[in-house]
Amino acid sequence: MIIKDSKEKTIIPNVSVYNTQRSLTVLSDIEGSVDYSDFKKSDTLVFSHIAYEKFKIRVDKIPKSSSRTIIYLNSNTQKLSExxxxxxxxxxxxxxxxxxxxxxxxxxxxxxxxxxxxxxxxxxxxxxxxxxxxxxxxxxxxxxxxxxxxxxxxxxxxxxxxxxxxxxxxxxxxxxxxxxxxxxxxxxxxxxxxxxxxxxxxxxxxIKPKINNEKEWTVKGLESYNSHLNHMVSNLNFEYSKGNWASFTSLSYSDFGDIIMGENRNHGFKNWGLNKFYLNKEKFNTESVLNKNPNIQKNTAYSQFDLLQ
CATH class of the missing domain: 2.170.130.10 (TonB-dependent receptor, plug domain)
Structure with missing residues (x-):
């Protein structure tokens, strides 16, 4: 399959082609060519490019031809200034x-x-x-x-x-x-x-809630975890709109673990940066405690709860 501009008839590289479930994505190459053979016949393909309008078509509806199939995209002429x-x-x-x-x-x-x-x-x-x-x-x-x-x-x-x-x-x-x-x-x-x-x-x-929105309730959420930075973020947003009244509520919780330093010190200073002791917060930082793992910077952990209404 080749993807081209509907007016200029020029090829379009870097077009993202994916199914509606987003379980499979392919990208058109420099010649505008894309292989969609891995998609199922029941899949609906979405053609997406920043300079063109999105185009959707089922795999079994794609016209077959003796030569390569051509898909035309319309340029996005409604791009407004920021x-x-x-x-x-x-x-x-x-x-x-x-x-x-x-x-x-x-x-x-x-x-x-x-x-x-x-x-x-x-x-x-x-x-x-x-x-x-x-x-x-x-x-x-x-x-x-x-x-x-x-x-x-x-x-x-x-x-x-x-x-x-x-x-x-x-x-x-x-x-x-x-x-x-x-x-x-x-x-x-x-x-x-x-x-x-x-x-x-x-x-x-x-975010400002939309007054007289088509949807009365809009709920969005996300959760992310990063093992390298040892942090977790959870968020849940509620937006309610009815008539001339609208409301937006957001709940978030962030948890960041202690900073962990690398164990490899190839510069020759084996003890550089090690935290062998840390202060006991329960005793108002007046007592030093032996750090079992000097590569962990104790008391650098951080957590936060956010509420916006």
């Missing part, structure tokens, strides 16, 4: 803004499932995240952080200039599963927020 909200405090097209602004939307992150809102900021580019432990995250923009980077949630400030100048981990108090968009403003574009936005602004926008 809207920026935080620079001029009003809607502006991204192409018309002279300042450097990064926009992060769920489509960019839905396959990776960032564990915290601090990890989410990696997708904006030009921003570094300092981590004290697995669940930590202090955004650094152009060398500035903490009280010189302003964090805003739906127009409400989370910090200001009187906060500490060291690493500030309050960015992780925002659940990434409740965010509709995140905008990062760099440099002089942030002066509209005041002197405490010297380094930049990170503006989080939470």
């Amino acid at each position: 809207i920026i909200l935080s620079v001029g405090r009003s809607k502006e097209n991204k192409e018309k803004i002279s300042k450097k602004v990064s926009l992060i939307i769920p489509k960019k992150t839905e396959l990776d499932l960032p564990q915290t809102s601090a990890d989410l900021l990696y997708y904006g580019g030009g921003i570094r995240i300092q981590k004290t432990q697995g669940g930590g995250g202090s955004p650094v923009i152009r060398g500035f952080e903490a009280n010189r980077v302003l964090l805003v949630v739906d127009g409400v400030r989370m910090n200001n200039a009187i906060y500490r100048s060291g690493h500030l981990q309050n960015a992780i108090t925002i659940d990434p599963n409740v965010l509709e968009r995140t905008e990062i403003i760099f440099g002089p574009a942030s002066v509209g927020y005041g002197s405490d936005a010297l380094g930049g602004v990170v503006h989080f926008y939470t």
Whole structure:
């Protein structure tokens, strides 16, 4: 099978072809060719490409021909310009803004499932995240952080200039599963927020429930586990809409284990970084306890429960 543009009749590489159950996926090669022989006759194939409209067809409905079958896709002509909200405090097209602004939307992150809102900021580019432990995250923009980077949630400030100048981990108090968009403003574009936005602004926008939605109830959930980072994240979202009234509720629980260091030290310092003792939190950190596994950094575990209504 060959996939082509319906107007230009040119081949389309990198088209994702999968069944509705998403149990099998193939990709068209540089010549637009794709082998669909592994699909069942009862499968419905979905042809997906970022620049074209999705196309669906059952395998047994694909026309047979003596030569190779051709599938035509229609180009997506309704692609709109991205809207920026935080620079001029009003809607502006991204192409018309002279300042450097990064926009992060769920489509960019839905396959990776960032564990915290601090990890989410990696997708904006030009921003570094300092981590004290697995669940930590202090955004650094152009060398500035903490009280010189302003964090805003739906127009409400989370910090200001009187906060500490060291690493500030309050960015992780925002659940990434409740965010509709995140905008990062760099440099002089942030002066509209005041002197405490010297380094930049990170503006989080939470999900707004849809009024008079077709579906009265919308329920979404996810759960992820990472054995390398020893963390687990669970989330459940409820959206209710009826008439001119709508509600959105989100419940999340995050659990991050202690940091585990590698056992191989090829630089010649066998004891480098080992934590042979740790402080007993039950006795207000006044007593040292022998660490049975020095490769584990005790007391770096972190857990958090988030509720948004």
